[in-house]
Amino acid sequence: MCMDISIPLVLTVYIFTFVIGLPSNLLAFYTFLVKVRQKPTPVDILLLNLTVSDILLLIFLPFKMVEAASGMEWHLPKFLCPLSGFIYYSSIYISSLFLMAVSVERYMGVAFPIKYKLRRRPAYAIAASVFFWVVACSHCSIVYIVQYKDNSSSSNGTTSPFEKSHCYENFTPMQLQILLPVRLELFIVLFCLPFTITVFCYVNFVRILLALPQIRAQRKHRALGLAVATLVNFIVSFAPYNVSHVVGFVQNESPCWRVYALLLTTLNASLDPVVFYFSSTAVQQAFAKCLASLRHKLSALTARCHLPWLTRFEEGISEVEVASGDKAEESMV
Template sequence: SLFDFQVLVPVTIFCIFLFLLGIIGNLMTILLFQRYKEMRTTTNLYLSSMAFSDILISLGLPFDLYRIWKYKPYIFGDFLCRFQFYISEACTYATILHIIILSVERYLAICFPLKARSIITKHRVKGVILVSWVVALTSAIPILFLFGVEYRDRSLPDSEESKECKYKVSSAQSGLLQTMTWFSTIYFFLPMLCLIILYGLICRKLWRSRYEPGRCNTNNRKKYHRQTVKMLAVVVLAFAVCWLPFHIGRILFSSTAWTGTAKYRLYNIIQYFNLISMLLFYLSASINPILYNIMSQKYRAAVYKFLNLRPSLQHRNSSRRSEPTSPGHTEISSYV
């Protein structure tokens, strides 16, 4: 193993917790959004697709945990080695695209409500989600040629004990490793810049609308918009915090992988940094259901209903107060 036993045990326990939370939590999110009619909004279509992406990411955790304990020999074969990295990369891109598109939708719904009402429909949203998945799966194709099973001991190329699932030396020498590293980095930082601009414009609009007189229905819609933006902003912040070390680790790895300097200078530091980045990466795939439950009364009520639990009196009263008092509340302004 690359790490001491004292490190591996707590990491393994935490990984098991993340795996169960990522699978069960995101699966429950999908079931809630599909089962209850009041939860089938355009926003929740995106969140359901993101939950599916997080499930696929979480399914790769056992393989990474195995590699932490025993990085060689890799017993799962070349196809599974490539496919795991490919799915993880594709789901990363899909999540980023979903967050961007969902934030643009919120911007239109808040700043241009009349136009958004005619543009944002369930049929179009499903088409956009499908296109975003096609773009993500296509963008990640080079990963299939970047990783694979290689023999660490080149003097014994047929030795099963020296097989590792890792980046291919040929890809590093050809520059593909550095190219994909910078491509994925741009795929992360450029959308983050766009999100900062979008949420800045949304917050400015909501702040100005506080002083605009309106009917009760309009005030309810503004309240829902604020709750939606708060929840999405927290999701985006968690996404950025959890994935930033992952991309920094990639840059460090690609800058040292083909020169060999990591082996002599920063090898141990990079390994522990990558371990923390991996844990944060899988944390980002499991934390969203918790955020929904904390920030959305509607989501909590659906969870209680799904599990046949009775919410407390205080929770029922707060849920009643949060309901719109006018039937004019539209689907595009509803939140999770």
């Protein structure tokens, strides 16, 4: 087992992601759910699925917090170990697939506006969503397959990744023979392919919009923000973790620094709301309403307590609300 893991760092990232990611994703989930029920569009269906994936990760994140607080030892019921790992890893690749799908939807809308508008159907987005969930979950079921090998290995007296008080660590050579090739496939199929498609779509998406003089500067800035936020999410959250698959396959072992790469991946749940903000006017308005509510509450508190620093903070929130609440176009096209 890899030693000298910084427990305070792990806990800090987990707590930050949970505190920031859960309320923002719940707000985005409610916003997209209302839009889908009123007038479903492909991009709203895709973004709704993306929020569901993030919320699932955040729901199971407290189990990882307990593990970290216990010195990376698993004292929870044993069945929660593979279940939390399955949800955790599935969410990573579900997010990458849906971010790719959103980039394709945006690119098709500006590259082929007439044909795409005539042919796009919510049913296509639903079918794609089901396909992405099945593909990601089926690949990440390797967690349970390794647990099966864990049981057979334990009967032979060898070390198990679920043995004693540790969860999914100390793999046997037999388990690595199964696990490492699957991780390499995850790197190629569920990271490299979505990342390449996303880069192609957003580079051309931004290029086309910038070349159109009649497009407003505000809309161009939103398009650029969406592209940058998505690509940064891929590079920061997904790339290090998936590179660890390649390193592990070459070295024929699970790298010790993989735990830190997983921390960056966990941050994805708090970075996705930035993508939601640039993708949807409804999300922008929802965040603006939350800021307005916070401003009114701070205003009342300031009036009661006569605290000047709260007044200055309230003025700053008011400026953010005005910048976020400007009326924007319903779609990027």
